[in-house]
Amino acid sequence: MSQGEPIRVAQVVGKMLGGGVEAVVMNYYRHIDRSKVQFDFLVDADSTLVPRDEIESLGGRVFEIPPYQHVAEYQRELQRLFKQEGWKIVHSHINALSVFPLRSAKKAGVPVRIAHSHSTSGKGEYAKNALKAVLKTQSNRYPTHRFACSQFAGEWLFGKAAHFEVVYNAIDLDRFRFNAEARAQARADLGLVGNQFAIGHVGRFTAQKNHTFLIDIFTEVAKRRDDAVLLLVGTGEAGASVKALVDERGLTDRVKFLGQRSDVDRLYQAFDAFVLPSLYEGLGLVGVEAQVSGLPCLLSDAITREVDVTGECKFLSIDSPVVWADEIDSLLPYSYEGRLSISSGQFADYNIELQGKQLTYKYLDLYSRN
Structure with missing residues (x-):
């Protein structure tokens, strides 16, 4: 990063399908101080609703990567990108699946690796819950920092004894x-x-x-x-x-x-x-x-x-x-x-004007310490 340029944070958002998690990330992107922090979006190639025009108009970039179902190819491409682009902060929003991008980020030497829990599990989704249970055993292995949209979501992914920070899904x-x-x-x-x-x-x-x-x-x-x-x-x-x-x-x-x-x-x-x-x-x-x-x-x-x-x-x-x-x-x-x-x-915790400023400061602080 040249002096005066914003730091760039790699946002791993999985499949952009118009759902809640990517809407949250986009909302923060609109309200952070983009003169200081910029987002680059790493999205699965089979995404259907990528707001590429808006992202690029705000100064961000979009990188398409293989779908996470192709685990080996997915991790190889991520590791290559992390080395090529030199991001110092990788922020993964794909819940229990964050194990995979953050593992690649660690191998690539990324110093700040954030796992963000946006979800939990519930009755009825037996196969999905079984996979989540396995991945959760590794959820604290690769992140350097842990965020969650609620106390409940954080305890579900990281465990009740783990240290994590609640970052609210703020709105306008x-x-x-x-x-x-x-x-x-x-x-x-x-x-x-x-x-x-x-x-x-x-x-x-x-x-x-x-x-x-x-x-x-x-x-x-x-x-x-x-x-x-x-x-x-x-x-x-x-x-x-x-x-x-x-x-x-x-x-x-x-x-x-x-x-x-x-x-x-x-x-x-x-x-x-x-x-x-x-x-x-x-x-x-x-x-x-x-x-x-x-x-x-x-x-x-x-x-x-x-x-x-x-x-x-x-x-x-x-x-x-x-x-x-x-x-x-x-x-x-x-x-x-x-x-x-x-x-x-x-609704102060959900006020995007306030929370956007706080997230800007969080990224700048993490960047300055690494």
């Missing part, structure tokens, strides 16, 4: 604050009429997000209330099977598949309630976003209580859709008067 709070005009426009754009009760969910169509159970919940809700509609934001491999289930239940006209969206902040405005029945989450950042929007939030009891910033979230068992339907049935359509009262101070 102003984007998500409730706005009555934005609500009216968003509902009109979605074709919602009058006081239709809009139940919202944001998440990729994967087993983790438990969409089948969500459809079970809505099937029960639909029997009770004619005004209810379900809005699903996201894409993924399970999308087709979820649509088939909706058709099978006769709910096609009452469930809207909104796809991958860049205006999720506007969609929260249209919702009357937010549901997240995930099998597991490292944190469940969408739950934080929904709270900033003032929405009542019904969350799986498998999700850490750390997500409950307002103290108003309800955590429900993912064994009984009737329990969820009972809670939803007790809610009324929300006008702007009905939204929860939110204060900025409550």
Whole structure:
């Protein structure tokens, strides 16, 4: 690095598919001091949604590497890149799989190697959980520093006795604050009429997000209330099977598949309630976003209580859709008067303006000491 140039940090993000982790990294990239710190993104070649134009416009670079499923080739290419580019900091965001890039980074002599836990594990994903269990035994072997999106996620990957730092999945709070005009426009754009009760969910169509159970919940809700509609934001491999289930239940006209969206902040405005029945989450950042929007939030009891910033979230068992339907049935359509009262101070840990500055300082400090 020449004098006056920003330091460059290699961000290992795995597959960029429009999911939560890469959104978090991009959000930090937009809000760090890029005159002092720049990001280079190492992404799997089979990624489908790489924001290359934005990254390059901000001063970053994108390096495509073999998919991590090809472990030997993946590690060889990473080791070659780490030596070629000379990054002093490698920050890996791929949870238990961070063993592989950080092993390559250590072999290449990278002095600062950060493992970042964004997730955990949950019931039902037996093969995936078995692999995670094996990789976790090596999770403290290669990193020099450990970050996690929550205490829960950090203890899951690194162990309760390990030292790690919680780096919050921060957001632009102003984007998500409730706005009555934005609500009216968003509902009109979605074709919602009058006081239709809009139940919202944001998440990729994967087993983790438990969409089948969500459809079970809505099937029960639909029997009770004619005004209810379900809005699903996201894409993924399970999308087709979820649509088939909706058709099978006769709910096609009452469930809207909104796809991958860049205006999720506007969609929260249209919702009357937010549901997240995930099998597991490292944190469940969408739950934080929904709270900033003032929405009542019904969350799986498998999700850490750390997500409950307002103290108003309800955590429900993912064994009984009737329990969820009972809670939803007790809610009324929300006008702007009905939204929860939110204060900025409550969400200071998630304020990207503050957290972006802190991450900038962290990188500069780590760089200066190595």
